[in-house]
Every structure is written in C-alpha cells, then in structure tokens.
Amino acid sequence: MDFRFVMxxxxxxxxxxxxxxxxxxxxxxxxxEACAACEQACTMCADGAMxxxxxxxxxxxxxxxxxxxxxxMRAMLRPAGYDMTAMMAMMQACVAMCTACADECKxxxxxxxxxxxxxxxxMLCAMACQKMMDSMKSMMSA
Amino acid sequence: MDFRFVMxxxxxxxxxxxxxxxxxxxxxxxxxEACAACEQACTMCADGAMxxxxxxxxxxxxxxxxxxxxxxMRAMLRPAGYDMTAMMAMMQACVAMCTACADECKxxxxxxxxxxxxxxxxMLCAMACQKMMDSMKSMMSA
Amino acid sequence: MDFRFVMxxxxxxxxxxxxxxxxxxxxxxxxxEACAACEQACTMCADGAMxxxxxxxxxxxxxxxxxxxxxxMRAMLRPAGYDMTAMMAMMQACVAMCTACADECKxxxxxxxxxxxxxxxxMLCAMACQKMMDSMKSMMSA
Amino acid sequence: MDFRFVMxxxxxxxxxxxxxxxxxxxxxxxxxEACAACEQACTMCADGAMxxxxxxxxxxxxxxxxxxxxxxMRAMLRPAGYDMTAMMAMMQACVAMCTACADECKxxxxxxxxxxxxxxxxMLCAMACQKMMDSMKSMMSA
Numbered sequence: 001m002d003f004r005f006v007m008x009x010x011x012x013x014x015x016x017x018x019x020x021x022x023x024x025x026x027x028x029x030x031x032x033e034a035c036a037a038c039e040q041a042c043t044m045c046a047d048g049a050m051x052x053x054x055x056x057x058x059x060x061x062x063x064x065x066x067x068x069x070x071x072x073m074r075a076m077l078r079p080a081g082y083d084m085t086a087m088m089a090m091m092q093a094c095v096a097m098c099t100a101c102a103d104e105c106k107x108x109x110x111x112x113x114x115x116x117x118x119x120x121x122x123m124l125c126a127m128a129c130q131k132m133m134d135s136m137k138s139m140m141s142a
Numbered sequence: 143m144d145f146r147f148v149m150x151x152x153x154x155x156x157x158x159x160x161x162x163x164x165x166x167x168x169x170x171x172x173x174x175e176a177c178a179a180c181e182q183a184c185t186m187c188a189d190g191a192m193x194x195x196x197x198x199x200x201x202x203x204x205x206x207x208x209x210x211x212x213x214x215m216r217a218m219l220r221p222a223g224y225d226m227t228a229m230m231a232m233m234q235a236c237v238a239m240c241t242a243c244a245d246e247c248k249x250x251x252x253x254x255x256x257x258x259x260x261x262x263x264x265m266l267c268a269m270a271c272q273k274m275m276d277s278m279k280s281m282m283s284a
Numbered sequence: 285m286d287f288r289f290v291m292x293x294x295x296x297x298x299x300x301x302x303x304x305x306x307x308x309x310x311x312x313x314x315x316x317e318a319c320a321a322c323e324q325a326c327t328m329c330a331d332g333a334m335x336x337x338x339x340x341x342x343x344x345x346x347x348x349x350x351x352x353x354x355x356x357m358r359a360m361l362r363p364a365g366y367d368m369t370a371m372m373a374m375m376q377a378c379v380a381m382c383t384a385c386a387d388e389c390k391x392x393x394x395x396x397x398x399x400x401x402x403x404x405x406x407m408l409c410a411m412a413c414q415k416m417m418d419s420m421k422s423m424m425s426a
Numbered sequence: 427m428d429f430r431f432v433m434x435x436x437x438x439x440x441x442x443x444x445x446x447x448x449x450x451x452x453x454x455x456x457x458x459e460a461c462a463a464c465e466q467a468c469t470m471c472a473d474g475a476m477x478x479x480x481x482x483x484x485x486x487x488x489x490x491x492x493x494x495x496x497x498x499m500r501a502m503l504r505p506a507g508y509d510m511t512a513m514m515a516m517m518q519a520c521v522a523m524c525t526a527c528a529d530e531c532k533x534x535x536x537x538x539x540x541x542x543x544x545x546x547x548x549m550l551c552a553m554a555c556q557k558m559m560d561s562m563k564s565m566m567s568a
Binding site: 009010012013014016017032036037040041043044045046047066070073074077078079080081112113114117118121 | 435436438439440442443458462463466467469470471472473492496499500503504505506507538539540543544547
Binding site: 351358380 | 487515
C-alpha cells in the first residue's frame, strides 16, 4: 500500500461530501492529519514499553490527548453534524489538551527521542486546530 | 450481575486512587455516570435502526456527542493526568456538544420516544459537567 | 441523578428499537453493562496514579481492554448494524482480551485492591460476552 | 505539514520502542496505516451527509468498523501490552468486521464514489490484518 493512501483517500472522499461552503479544505485536511498523527504518537508514548515509575502523569495525559484528538478528528470527518459553537469549543479543548501534553512530554526530553517526537506531534496538532479555528472565525464574520 | 455493580465499582476504585485533595467526589461520580449514560444514549440514537432520510444531522451530532462524552469520562477516570486548564476546556466542550445534541434531538421528539430520552441524557450530562466545573473553579479560587 | 438511570435508560431505549427477533435481551443488557464496567475499571487501572516501574504490561493491556470493551459495547448498541459473523468474531476477541487482562491484573493482586477489582470486572465481562455468544448460537441453530 | 509526517513519525517512534524480536515491521506499519485509513473512510461513509433512508445498516456497520479499526490500531501501537492470543482474536475480529462492512458498502456502489472508496479501505485493512496474522503465526511456529 502506498503511504500516501490515507491522505489521498481522505481528501478525495471529503470532496464527494457536502461540507460548509467557503471552508478552507487545506486547513481542514492538515488538521485531520495532525489529529491522527497526534493520536498515534500519544498512544505509543503512553505505552508501558518506555515507562519508568515517575512517568505516571505523562502516560495519563498522553491517553487523554489521544482520546481528544480521535474525537476531534472524527467530528471533523462528519460534516453533516457540524455545529459551530460545539466545534469551536471542541477545537479549543483540543488545543488546550495538546498544549498541556506537549509541555509534559518536553519535560522528559532527555530520556528518549520518543518524548520529543510526541511533543512535536502535540504542538503541530495544537497549531493545526488553532489555524482551523481562525479560518472558521473569519468565515463566520464574513 | 447486580445493576449497581458499575457505579459501586467506579466509586470504590476511585477511592483507592489519589485524586485532587478537596475534590467533590459526588459531583465527579455523577459526571462520570452522566457521560456513560450520554454515550450509550447517543450511540443508540445514531443507530440506523431508527433512521429516516432527514435524520442525517441528528445521527452525526449524536456520534460526535458519544465520542466527546467517552473522551471526557476517560479523562475524569485518570486522576494522574489532571491538568486543570485542559480539563476545564474539555468540560466546556462537553457542555457545548451535549447542549447542541440535545437541541437537535428535541426537534425530532414527535418521531419516537428515543429522541426524548437521548435529549434528556444529553442535558443531564451538560448539567453534570457544569456542576463539576463550578466545583473545580471554587476549589481553585479557595 | 439516580444511579439506576443509565441501566434503565439503556433498557427502555433498546425496547423502542428493532433488534433481532428472539434475542435474549437480559443477556444483552448484562453484556452492555459488563462492557461499560470493564472499560471504566481498565481505564482507572491503567491510570498513572497507581503505577510502578514494572507495571508497563498491565497498563498497556488495560488500555487495550478498555478500547475493546468500548468497541464491543457500541456495536451491541447498534442493532441496525448487526452482522452475525462479525459480531461473533468481536465477542470472541472481547473474551480473549478480557481474559488476558484479568490474568495480568491478578498477578498484581497483592499491590492494591484496585487490581482485584479490575480483574473481576474483566472476568465478568468475559463471562457476559460468552453467555451472549451462546445465546446467539442457539438462536441461529434454532 | 508534510503529508508523509504521520507515517514517518510512527515508523521512527516504533523503532525506539521494544517490540517483539523478529516481528515484521513493514507488515505492522502497513496494518497500522490500513486501520487508520479504514477508520477515517468508515467515519466519513457513516456521516449523515450522504444518507438516504435505506442506508441504516451501512451507517451502523461503518461505525462498528471505525471503532474496531481504531481499537486494533491502538493495540498494535502498544507493544508492551502484546498478548498473542488476544492480539490474534482481535485481528480475526478486525478482518471479519472489515469484510462485512466492505460487502455492505459495495451494495451501494452505484449511489456514489464514496461507497467504493470505503469498501476499498475496508478490504485493504482486512488484507493487512490477515498478512500480519500470517506473519505472527509463522513467527510463533518458528
């Protein structure tokens, strides 16, 4: 399977669906991608394989972040269910959760490359959600 | 199995764990319960069994609400990972999503008792999250 | 909120939906309840609050078990999507995952009451799924 | 963000973790990728945007398939929690669910390109899981 399969399929499939007119499809796709990446990174980071006794907070925050990113990604993939107030509040929650998780992971940066990678995935996801929110806000005020 | 098993187990197990000192455990348990109820109601309400052609928005919003409630419930069950800013933003998102979903379900109230029941589960969940937020805010300002 | 709210709502709501004729609704409700209980117990058991350095396997298996139970519970709550081959395979997977997780949790029984409680929730869930499978098999051969 | 980011990160991060010696990492990565793609395709396919009144079964099966694929993907991303009996049963369940969902989606192929794309994602995921199972079986008998 071609590694670009997921991304291409998601873009093509979203094109066949009715989303909001004027929506920034590039920002949307980057956000979905960033949520998927962050869920995977956080799930791996929380895996017991790399665990030491003082990692309890990191593990639990990573699991929260994986769940929030999956919930956000799915909501974004359901255009029929868009409610702007709820979507905005969920993106705000995703930004807050990713930022908190990135801060926690960065504290363990010296203990293994995986913490840096997870922190990076979290920050990219927070940025992608913020960009999507800005785009939606300017759409609504237009 | 005793139907009270879930609730009793959750309370007992949470008692063995370290949560935040001063936390309103009753409000917390009610919120976890309300999230679980809301996830189940929304999952059933979105099931194709009761679907007609104009139910698209209700189905998708119910799926979003089920996901958000599950994410919220899990976060609440992980005291080691509590980050107040992130938890507050997630509860705010849960309130917004449950309120939007309740409003949508109420619009189909005449079409079957299940829409009323799902709307009620959503409203109870929004209220339980709001109560938990109020309790946390007063804790933090104390 | 009444603690019996979830269970009563789930039963009432399922009554309004079309499930398979002849289905053992009591076994079904007990299984849904057991899955919800197991997801909550496993999520708490995997929380970093109770973690020591040799708990890596237990944490990861509990997270797997929580995810599998949530997936199973949701599938059971969606009668429109029942496909017997897929449902049987998923219940088999849920039994296998719950049994493996119970075995792992039991190994830490001396370290805190929560491991016993999580192991119990896992075993009850495995039994409830097995009972549901037996009931479905006898239905199909009738 | 580079569209290859997810895949590259997942591979790199998995490299830093201890998995089973002798494990086919290429088959594993393709399976994780296929599960992620299938979850996204099924979530979109179940979205109310493309719904007509006789799509109830397709919607509910797609939601089941999205949940099963997400559960499978997460389990694969947690090497510390690998239990071979449970993993095999879960892969079997994922194959059964993806196959059933692909069959259902193919029945609506004439109604829109998205059903074909979802069916394809389901079949690719079933194949990737089967390949992983074969690889694990030959490892265990070696």
